[in-house]
Amino acid sequence: MTITATTTPQPTATAPDKRRPGVGAALRWEIVKLAAQIRSRALLAVALIIPPIVVAVLNGQQQPPSDTIYGRHVHDSGYAMPLLMLAWAAQWVLPLLAAVVAGDIFAAEDQHGTWKTLLTRSVSRTHIFWAKTLTAIGYNLLVLVVFAGGTIAAGMLIVGTQPLTGLTGQAIASGTALRLVVTAWATTIAPIIGFTALALLLSVRTRNPAFGIAAPVVIGFVMQLLGSVTGLDLTRKFLLTTPLEAWHGLFAQHPFTGPLATGLAVSAGWTIICLAGAYLSLRRRDITGG
């Protein structure tokens, strides 16, 4: 084997018109890495395939799952299906969807020892932080859209577009029902971003992808339990899982949006605190591994 040095390294004279790489460069890099990742593609596929299967199976069952909200209406209206699915998903599926990519995205660099590879180029820790955060949030919203869209479409196609019975027994016309169902799913955007931020924080702090993915799910589960304990009304208000149920008010005779507003504020609070914690932790940290 022979090694030939054919390149004469030139002194770096960064041309003034050549823009300095920043968040954009880091973002492109993250997106390419995410697209190459089997897990991210698999999750998208699952989000696409699972809803129609679940809807079809539920539709075929004689006994509707009447212990969950909208469970006993699933044979009456295709709009009840996505609401039942939403109530189920809120328990642990949505936190898991939020954590699969976000819980890994920082810790994977620790796992591969690649922090030093990234941080010895021209992008700063801040650039990389925002690139990873935006990638994780963007990806999670994409998964949410695919999952929600698939669920709603499956309900309408498999069961039908019959009017929906409201939570106070009123009839909701088909067109209004569709709008409300879409809105109900859209209200999960804020808490999902909150769960994404929580997973990002855990990913930075634990430096362990498995922990970053599993912990938000466990935390979400514990929050569900806490939320169901009677007498903890104040605590319940600040839980990240409560906003996932705030859509119930939309389906009352006189719709109320108070819980939605509170949920939005609580989700924003969690998001800001978790992202600030993750950012400061990444900024200050000694990169000694790898």
Add this chain to the structure above:
Amino acid sequence: MSDVLAVDAVGLTKTYGTLTAVDRLSLQVGQGEVYGVLGPNGAGKTTFLRMLFGLIRPDAGTLHILGRTWDEHGIRALDGVAGFIESPKFYPGLTGRKNLQLLAGLDGGAGRSRIDEVLETVDLRGRERDKVGGYSFGMRQRLGVAASLLRDPRLLVLDEPANGLDPAGIRDMRALVKRLAGSGLTVLLSSHDMAEVEEICDDVTIMRTGAVVYHGSIAALRAKAPEQAHEIHTTDDERAALLARAAELEVTRLDDGLAVRGPQPQIDALVAQLIGEGIALRRLTRRETPLEALFFMLTEPDTDPAAPELAITGAAR
């Protein structure tokens, strides 16, 4: 611009708990120099280079890189600087070329032909479409050099680039570093191997448990090195030792045989004398080179670097 030092470290210190990994390190590397940071494992070489790359923050001291500092310039402190720390790491699921392409993207991008060029330089053409996960250690090491060259650096920082390579890999890596150094690049090379630094570098800082024990040119270091030592095995080591001492050679009894240190003509004379005295010579081997011997004296834990005969830390330039 060219009178700006490539690296100017003053009083750099980093502690981990109670351990001082780097202890008031000062060193200056001029542009165009090929500079070695030499020390046994744990001397603090990697810790110093991590500070240089901004991966860890020094507890004390100042560091200018091509005139810039991390505090003032942030990531711009690395403009014109490239290299790697310990073994370079890549994304195992992506190909060598894809890794380079993505890394170049973090510097503003590089054309296909430029990537071909650096792959050629490190002799990885033909393997660039394989996933890095399947690369040998040596190939990853060379990909690390390629990734560094893509930045068109003025200062190339390599942390023990030949570490962990097989003998052929070591030879090739040294040849590559020498060629790069010959092209006018400033090279800062860390190593635990005196022979490597002697072969490649002009100037050296020798570290031991975080502190500098020598600082100056290789030529000046060579002048301070002891004579070449030889190991001899004879049919009568007892008498051979007496004869060697009489010939004013420095003698150390080994478990098996003797180590004698002195000028080559005196060694030659001793060998002739042994034969004349009826003592058969069974083996005569060179021990470590004089510079290596000096390096061990300077850095081995049971020696005191402050001992007068070893107090050879050169004056700072």
